[in-house]
Amino acid sequence: MRPVVLASASPRRRELLAQIGLSFSVCPVDIDETCLPGERPEHYVERLAREKAEAGLEQANDAASLVIGSDTTVVCEDRIMGKPVDAAEAADMLRFLSGRTHRVMTAVALAGDFGCYARLVMTEVRFRELGEDEIHAYWLTGEPRDKAGGYGIQGRGAVFVNGLWGSYSAVVGLPLQETAELFAEAGQPVWKTWLPSAEKSV
């Protein structure tokens, strides 16, 4: 397997990638995440995932590296939600998501000497009705701060969710099945890393 780099500062993406058995290094990148005028959310998330992967490849010392970039955005009735900047914005997002079904859009991109491959994954998540007191208490836990839509399904935010259709790992930040697909497309199937060393060359 070629050297794998995760171009992300997200601890969730790190945990998810480790889950499928890959060895990798982490190299966060700093890109402009401004949405372009009139840009559709699905184009926006895929563009950012590609830009993160490509910026990571530029930073990597090894030209043989495979670099992963990803982006997650919550979309509810054409409202695009990134990470809340403060308590008021977080509460506003959660009030809007309350009792509704929203879409979590996550794109993953893999950049290497072959170019850049990407996948866009859409997952529907339904929230039950939320109360003002729990919205306030949830902010105080610190969990909403660094998460798109102001919640984390893998944490306390799980108690808000009463339905999910699609990819759980994509909601948390990295769609694992699609990530493995990109590695296979790049000629580096993930399952080969699971083999004991003696069988790796087979």
Ligand SMILES: Cc1cn([C@H]2C[C@H](O)[C@@H](COP(=O)(O)OP(=O)(O)OP(=O)(O)O)O2)c(=O)[nH]c1=O
């Ligand atoms: C909806 C949802 C999002 N999130 C997180 C995943 C992402 O880390 C974050 C969305 O922000 P992103 O801008 O996609 O990613 P990031 O800034 O955290 O990391 P980087 O750009 O360096 O890769 O929201 C959860 O952890 N749980 C959830 O349920």
